Amino acid sequence: MADQALAAQSAFSELKPVQSAALSIEVRDGLTIASIAAGKGKAADVRAVMQKAFGIDLPDRPLRVEGGGISVIWHGPDQWLAIAPRGAGDRDLESELAALLDGIAAVTDQSDGRAVVRLSGSCVRDVLAKGVPVDLHASAFASNGVAITHASHIGIVLWQIDETPTFEIALFRSFADSFAHWLAHASVEFTAG
Amino acid sequence: MRFNCPCCGERGAEEFVYHGDAAATRPDANSPTAMADFIAYTYERTNAAGVHRELWYHAAGCHLWLVVARNVMNHQIISVARARDVALAQTAQATCGAQSNGGT
Amino acid sequence: MPFQRHRMPVGGLIDRSRKIRFAFDGVNYAGYAGDTLASALLANGVKLTGRSFKYHRPRGIMSAGSEEPNALVELRTGAYREANTKATTIEIFEGLKASSQNRWPSLAFDVMAINSLLSPVFVAGFYYKTFMWPAALWEKLYEPLIRRAAGLGRASAQSDPDTYEKATAFCDVLVIGGGPAGLSAALQAGRSGARVLLADENATLGGRAIDDGADIDGLPAAQWVSSAITELASLKNVRVFKRTTVFGAYDGGTFGAVERVSDHLAKAPTGQPRQRLWHVVAKQSIVAAGATERPIVFANNDRPGVMLAGAVRTYINRYGVRPGQRAVVFANNDYAASTVASLNKAGVDVVALVDSRETPSEGVRAILNARGTRLISSAVISSVSGKLRVKGVTVRTADGRTETLACDLVAMSGGWTPNIQLTTHLGGKPVWLDAIGSFVPGKLPPGMSAAGAASGAMGLRDALESGLASGSAAARAAGFTPAASVVPRVENDSSAFAPLWRVDGGRGKAFVDMQNDVAVGDIELANREGFRSVEHLKRYTTLGMATDQGRTANVNALAIMAGLTGKPIPETGMTMARPPYTPVAIGAFAGHHRGKAFKATRRPPSYAWSKEQGAVFVETGLWLRPGFFPRAGETDWLQTVTREVNTVRNAVGVCDVSTLGKIDVQGRDAAAFLDKLYMNGMKSLAIGRARYGCMLREDGMLMDDGTVARLGENHYVVTTTTANAVKVSQHMELCQQWLWPELDVQMISATEQWAQYAVAGPKSRGLLQRVADPAFDISDAAFPYMQSGVISVLGGIKARLFRLSFSGERAYEIAVPARFGDALIRRLMEAGKDLGVCAYGTEALGVMRIEKGHISGPELNGTTTPHDVGLSGMVSTKKDFIGRVLGGRPGLIDPDRPALVGLRPVDRTERLRSGAHFLGRHASATAGNDEGHMTSVAYSPSLGHWIGLGLLKRGPQRTGEIVRAYDPVRSGDTLVEVVAPCFIDTAGERLRG
Amino acid sequence: MAAGGYSIFSVLREALRGHTGWGPAWRDAAPKPAYDIVIIGGGGHGLATAYYLAKEYGEARIAVVEKGWIGGGNVGRNTTIVRSNYLLPGNIPFYELSMKLWEGLEQDINYNAMVSQRGILNLYHSDAQRDAYARRGNAMRLHGVDSELLDQSAVRRMYPFLDFENARFPIQGGLIQRRGGTVRHDAVAWGYARAADRRGVDIIQNCEVTGFRTDGNRVSGVETTRGFIQAGKVGLAVAGNSSRVAAMAGMRLPIESHVLQAFVSESIKPFIDGVVTFGAGHFYISQSDKGGLVFGGDLDGYNSYAQRGNMPVVEDVCEGGMALMPRIGRVRLLRSWGGIMDMSMDGSPIIDRTGIEGLYLNAGWCYGGFKATPASGLCFAHLIARGEAHAVAKAYRLDRFATGHAIDEKGMGPYPHLH
Structure with a gap:
């Protein structure tokens, strides 16, 4: 901490x-934000992981979805911003998502x-x-x-x-x-x- | 001018940054004619008075590079496509062409 | 003066219960709410309102709208003063002050009216033929005189105190003009559910429906207008913008409009701007901008009291004002009927209708017969008498007989010119319509239509019909289903017209363009001298170039020129307009972007702390970076910067470098991708290491430099210079998406995520160890020069650490999430107190990089190659990269090119300045001896004298040579010695620790 | 031959007889079957070329063919500024020659083009900009061109109403060329036309070139909408349309056509004496002898032949104007227009031979075309008459991009819209 x-x-x-x-x-203030960019040819894999983990369908056009304690904002083709309150536990979406999407997407902290x-x-x-x-x-x-x-x-x-x-x-x-x-x-x- | 960005929908041209003619592909640096090819690629322009295929960047939007076909006589937009798709299609076509040439 | 003695007892749309006091030329008057300055002045019997541009002829009010060429005033005072404002468009407000312009000492007696006597000399093109000898007198004498006489009103000498703003509006159907056609179109489109935006330049809608005093559906048109307004207000999908001029049609269905939010008020209400610039984006647009009446060109047709007939009707019907006592109507068309009717209604004595045609229509004759008004047909007004106001007219009939009629008002009508300007802004060429003697819209831009008088539909019924039809069509084109339209019961007024462009043979000048004082004689002269095309005519005579945009002049001028050349009018030229339709305040175009808000300001993470320290900030692009941190007792910047440099060199300093661009590059092909971008190799960079890299443009010139750190197998973070961050990121996207889309690379900017501080100096590691969490070993063995890694600081805050150096000292860059940037700099300063830490700014940064010979902006100026700046050794020969091939062109590998050297003054006490040019030691100061220039200089605290970097022809081979640093613009001429471009620690020992 | 000499005496004489004695300023000539030299393009450059061919190089049988009316292109669509405050050795001598020709132009051609040297001031807002201007100023001085570096107080004395107090990018000083200024643009075209006409040049309006005829690799004439015109030599001076005309001769040029807008305000009493350029935005301004503020900024930034631009640039320019001189907020913009710029790949012009013998090229003027008019005409005439480059125009070669000798004042590289 x-x-x-x-x-x-x-x-x-x-x-x-x-x-x-x-x-x-x-x-x-107090949001944790991470960008997700699917690797080449990996968008479907990324979608599947996110669906499984959060129950959300990543949008493929300028839309926002919410579920599983996060919201996801479309941020370009095969790119998204995931957002959640940092909360008392100092949630860090970058590390959370990087672990989930390892090898199939680039995850970058954008909270700040x-x-x-x-x-x-x-x-x-x-x-x-x-x-x-x-x-x-x-x-x-x-x-x-x-x-x-x-x-x-x-x-x-x-x-x-x-x-x-x-x-x-x-x-x-x-x-x-x-x-x-x-x-x-x-x-x-x-x-x- | 307004462009129908394939991702963001219709947006004003002020959101986009212009690059220039999209006609040429980057030459092979290892070709024996590389110098002449790069000179033509970098400096020569058809600059025709009609439909111009050109590269625009959606700088204040989704950050996509776009190939826009635009009539430079009246600024009417004929088509807008993702540069990536255009480039990949051109490569595919070139590869295809090479293969069929190889077959004959 | 009796109060409003020319106000009719009843009638008009003014609010007689609200008396408004105002002053013109220092005299107090009163009008009513709803008046324009013009109508209020006329109500008070004021006819003389201004002087003309060139000849200073007395001028009055000619029109009732934005086409007014004569009645221009300076409105308001002091910082609010607004020159050249058309009295016909100013709504009066309590306390309004206006004054006439372009006259001295007074409006009635203007000394410069002498120009009128000299008018035979001051013809079109006069200047081009004179004032050539002696040449030296032009700037000294002739031009100052000309400039003293130039201009109409005076701009305020103070900053505009009002605010402006901009906004965007989207709609399915934009209706331009709220007259009968526009209202019908808006109603019809609005009823279909389409999003409609109706804009009208006036304060009240209705246009000619009100001005002409006609009936619609058996009731006064004003009632039809008010019920239309009520219905539009009830439709949620319709927005009505009053006092809003659509001034320009731009590409892609975009329109520019200016809303005069507060111009009709004494002062803008709190929170409201003076004006708002609208960008209107419309799927469909309907130009229903009406038509402008044309004057007839006859001698002294510019005298106060000669008015457009339609304006006379407007003053009577809209404002309840009698513009005169005894009127002569002069027309070539049947609108004379409603003019005479309106004059009758107002109780003005109509002396005669002078009609240039043989027989006016039945309708006209009926009106005349009703009161026994005299008709003089096949006749013209050949001249006007009176100077400061009309006293009478000379009427000449076809058989040559002349007659003088006493009058104080001439209501003239040469027919109507559709307001087609917006239809031509995008290149649409208008077509000539003989029936109305004017141009009407030709092929229109996509999505645009025209309705009502603007389309050539001159009759009221035609206007309503065309409005309804356009409204339906536009709604349909925008995807809505309009209901069938019902045309109100209304009669078409007869628009019968027979051309009459000019009346010859009168005594006095006959004006075509009133404001620019272009008379028939000028057009004749232009023809004689070969300036016959419409463009030549306009430019030679200045016709149509005044603030009224030639709206009352252009067609007459074309027709007169056509008459002179014997060519048909459409062949003589066309009236193609360019935006704006009416002049628009420059402030409105700027909106909120002025003063400090001209451009956004980017603040680095240490901004608040730096400000507390009293830092002096410098602009770097949009960023505001601390330049240096003066301390008490320091008397000039050099002292401060020297102290900062010394601290870094001897202890430790901290500098906010967050502004450098940081791009996260990930993906399986990240390494291959970076290899194509950088001139040096990046594939071989080991994980955990960092490397300096340079990118070239495709033409072989340096584009940017920075560091590349490899955080993982497929994860790099690259930095760019502050200035080029946006450009480089865009370039990388182009490479990724267009040049090499087959590569698996993802990029995202992380510039703003990290607060990044350079911690530099021999004690830098010591300082960092006090903030880094103990779990991380940053000893030199574990963290040598050019190492990079992810650590945490201050108990678990994630951080990135890079061991990089721009200063030449042992140095690190430590990055933490930006929200902790403020806290980290405070903590570093606190923790480093006993080490003697200080903050340093961009100035000290610059000094130290020059001492080390590192290149920066002045060397990366877009015209230098890697070789020029001593980096040829870095250029890879093993791979293709952007700029490789063209970098091999002869001009770029010419050994004569200026290349990077260090310089020091021979006399060590002398100061160096960048921008000085190099000359051989004994060479004269001529262009042929120019050998390059000083790019960067600094006072080196380490060496105790000034040093510089420069680009010198064959520089690296000239070490030891003494050359001149020649700086005549600052009276500098210094002997400097050429040295290697690294002044301290050439072996790099301090760097590695 | 058309009208006689212009002077105050001839004007007074004509004033007494209603100006009925003036003849055409130039003859509206019909094409003859053959000329020694045909210049394509009746703009400032083409007309000046014809004039100097006749006057300086003794050429005869010269025609200027123009598709519309003379002076209808960029010579009639610019902000009238003349200056020679360039940086690079390839440019300075050329523009300085132009400046010198401007200084004697009116007496030379007997036409008052209102050459007015009220100074051009380029403002700087940072130390880096100051040093870049010092470099430029020094380069000018080395070439014998006047330039002075001013500090903030000197600028304040000249233009006290600039925003020194509340500026986002405070003004630190400026580089001034006092010999810079403005010239009444239309008059340049008309003056050269009249002077060329008086030396026998045929100015043929409404005559569009539709093709070239060659004999082997040598040009033999031009096809036009008014028939074939035989020519020994042909010079192309059609900036704005260079690529289109060159394409008829099978050439691809290092040029893009871009639109540049400019603006004029309503006439107000003069308060801006010289030309001022803003260093922190896209804005420059002067005030005409009629009182209009004449101002402009950056290119719209996309290829265009449409002679009109869009609103974002209008706003950008006015934002710059308000940031620099907030007293103009209530002054109204009266008119905007767009010119087609022949944007070359390095921002500098081309005056050179082509691959076709007898065909010469004058192109790529970017924004510099108006101020270059006299020198462009003289150097192009020199090239056409002598077959070799004029001493001050040697750098303006067509092959400089291939050899790596670009003349890139701004260091922007091969991106025309950035120059």
Whole structure:
């Protein structure tokens, strides 16, 4: 176990949480994230292992699946991001999955490389429209939809959790404060006053 | 411009990075004509005024390299395919061709 | 001045219960909510609003929309000042301040109006023929004078204090224009369930349905409009954007639109931008942008009080304003009927209808007969009298008789020009339609259609019908099933028209392009001088280049040129438009990306700690890296950097190197793959070892360098330079997916996962041992130079350890998950206190790499080969790799090429500067003697003097030679000695420990 | 021969008689059956070539054939900047010759092209950029070209309204060439056309070349939409379309066609004196004598012959503009346009013979075509008349890619969209 004195630092130092029906913004720290890239010709094997271990069908298009205590985000052809709360036991998906997928997939820890933020509320789509050039309208994008795209020139992976709607956005850690700055700018009309 | 990425669906061209003409395959470095072949491969372009097959990278998306057929006169997209699939098909075709040549 | 004495007692869409006060040129006025500045000024009897560009002629309000060429004002004040704003598009708000521009000392008396007297000289092309002698006077005299007179309004001298934002909207059907055709199209498509976006540039929808005062379904059109608006609002799948101009059609069904969110308000509400730039992505689009009325070209047709007839109707019907007391209507078409009707309604005395045709239609005559209004047919207005405002007109009939009529308003109509601009942005060529004397859309881009007046459907019934049909067709094309449409009961107003482009023989200039002061004479001159193609005509005379985009001028000009050359109009040229349709604020295009938010800022893991230490940061690409860490008492950066270097060389220092690109490469063919990428071999790298590697471009030039560490049989981690991380990763993906797709390789960026610190100096191992968990042996035997491994630190935090050195000292790079990066640097500093540890930044890093002769950005400049930088020994001859073949071209192996050397000043007290060029010691400073340049310099604390690296012709063979480092842009000329490009520890003993 | 001399006196004389005495600036000539030299392309370069062939090299029987109207290509679609602040020895002497020709152009051709040397300032934002500019400035000085390295305070004095306070990439200084500036672009085409015409050159508009005729390996003329024109020598000056025309002669060139957009704002009272380029983004700007801000940035970045670009680049450029000078936020962009750039593989031009005798190539101008116009014309004329490269254009060989002598100012390698 890690030295308790060595505190983990959030990627977001400047993000102001928001909490209202119209819009809530919340940082998701404490996640363990690992990327999975199937070896050449091994995608089927990887699917089988993941099905067996977690009861999930790895998506072959931009979708999110959940099961067995993890969620998996499509992250390109034969590539996925597996996500779970690190929890009290300091879960480490990289080592877990590396053991399961040894020889058939490259597994890489991304827990710290990605900062994740959760947005929810009736105005979320209006906020996101100010930076994300993907059609998130209910008729075009539904729960468990995934998009790898950008928000105001900052690369993101975005997925929808529910119909509230609630979205989660993962981005590279070093961009977190710039992203937060944009998000504040984009949401100020719904949070002002 | 918008490209229908085979993975991500339709996206604006600003998510993609351009590389250039996809016409040529990388020559064999061990061929006796390697120098001339590499010069042509690296520097010469047909640059035709019509449909252009070209490489784009979905940099702000799935990171796939794509072969896009696009009319450079009006920017209309004719087709988008994964570069990997195109390359593998070309190799298969070349191998196939070589075999059939060998047979005759 | 009596309050709004030209306001009609009733009528219009203004809100008479809300009085709005505003000022123009310092005089206070009042209007009503719903007024534009133009309508409010007219209501107050203000006719003179500006001066023209070249001749400073008095000008008034000509139109009621964004096509306005004359009534341009400076709106607001101070930092909010906004030049060249069309009074016809400004919605008034409480406290609005506007002033006229391009005049001095006052609008009514403008000294520069002298230009008008000189107008015989200032014709088109005047500048090209003069001001050539003496040549030196151009910049000194002529041009400053020209520039003083140039421009219309003044831009604010301060930063724009407003905010802007951008957004994207997706829809099935985009309807551009909310007039009768657009509303019908939006209703019809919206009813089918399609996602519809309707955008109109005005504050209120309805367009000509309201302006013309017609009836629909037996009720005033305004009622039909309001019920249409109500229905659209009830449809969840329809979004209506008012005050939103779709200004450009781009490829792939993308449109640019600007929403003026707060321009109609005194101040933007909290949280709201001034304007919002929309990217609209539409499966189908319908251009229902209406039509613009054309002036008729006759002498003094620019006098205040000469207005477009349609605008006169708009002011009456939409704003309840009487634009004059005594009007003469001058037309070549049947819209005169509704103009006369509107004037009658407003109580304006219609002196006469001057119709250029022999017989206007029955409808027109009926209107005239109703009040006994005089008709002068087969007649023209040949000139206007009055200067600051219209006083009368001279009417000339076909038989040559002339007559003068007193009036203060001329309502002219030369017919209508469909607003087809958006249909031509993507190269669609318009076609000429004789019936309306204008171009209409030809072949349209995929997914686009046109409706209403924009398509040439000029009558109200035709407009509604074409709107409904386009709405249905677009919905169907987008995959929806529209219901059958029902056309409202409405009469087509007659659009009968007979061309009349210009009236000759009047006294005074007859303007074609009002804003740029292009008169008929200029077009005649252009023709005489051979500038006949439409492009030459525009460029030579500046016709159509003003802020109104020539919307009221272009067709008239083409027709006049056609008349001069005897060619048909379509052969003379076409009016192809380019975005934007109306001018768009630069700030809107920039949105949020200005100031600090111009580009994202990437912060390394030690950012917060470094900031606490008072680090001075430097930009490296998007990264903000600590450059150096000043301490109390240090007076300049060199002192700080020297202290940092000395600490590393004598004790231990820590530097955040997390910004280096880190790419995880895995797979059975990982080794083979890396062998193709790097010029040196990677297959032979043992597990647990690391190696320096260089990649070339296919043209044989160095692309990037870094280290490759082998973590396992099929697992490597490679680093790239900070600057090239993105480029290299993209290049590797190209190699993997396109060049060698048969290989089994997986790559993913791990740059951001790891906080990585260089721990360098003789005491580095000692420091690391205090954080590394004891289970891991990092003794020199177990962990020699270029070793790599996975360890854990501080009680189980997983870490990667590499024994690499950029500084030349014993050094390590320790990587921990980024969330612990902040804690680790604090811990290292704490743990190393007694060792004398310090943090060092990129400056000290640079000094030490120069002392060691390691190449970096200035040497990896895209034009150097491995040989140039002394790395030819690394180039493998046993395998193919990118850049191998072309690297063998004669120009790249020329022994004369500048190659890497070290340099030190002959006089050791002298400072070196990079960018200096090398000349032979006794050579003169001429291009022929140029032998290369200094790439990098540093003050070496270890040596106590400045040192440099440079690329010098045949450099390595010239060790010991003295050359000039010539730097005239900084007045430098220093003698330097050529030495080997490694200044300390050439044997590498300190490195290995 | 067309119109007589231009001067203030002729203008005043004409003003008194309603300007009825002016004749065509150049004759709209019909093609003759044969010429000694045919220049394909009635843009700035083609017209300048014809002019210098007649004036400097004593050639006669010259025709310029143009598929549309003269000056309709890139000479009429650029941001009017002239400068010679290049880095490499292959480029500096050439562009400096061009600069010198600009300086005497108007008196030479009797046409005011408004050559205006108000300076070009390239800003730097880091030590590395400063040193790169110092290297460039020094290279220029070695070639006898003016250049000065300014620090931040000197830049602030010149342009106090730049964003020095809140910038993402603070301005540290700049490299200035005071002799750089702007020239009224259309006037260059018209001025050369008129001057060439006065020396007997036939300028043939609306005459598109559809093919080449050869006799053995020697060119003998061009097929056009107005019939065959026999020619002793043929010069290609069709940048933007070089590949298409060269293909008719069986050549594949080291060139890609790309679109570059440029922008002009509404006319406002002048406040930007010279040309300013942003070193931390894609943005450069000047203000015309009419008051419009003329600005641009980077290529759209994909092959195109469409003469129009897309919105991402418009935004990118305006973002750069607002980052550099936030006072222009309320100034409105009036017009955008796109030119087709002949992007060569190293970012530098080609002026050379071809594999076909008598056929000469002038191509690959990238963004540099406008400022190069006079020197390009002179050097191309030299090559055509003398059969060998002009001293300042020796590096612009077609085979330099094969031999490894690319002239790569930016070090971007064989990727035209990056130059």
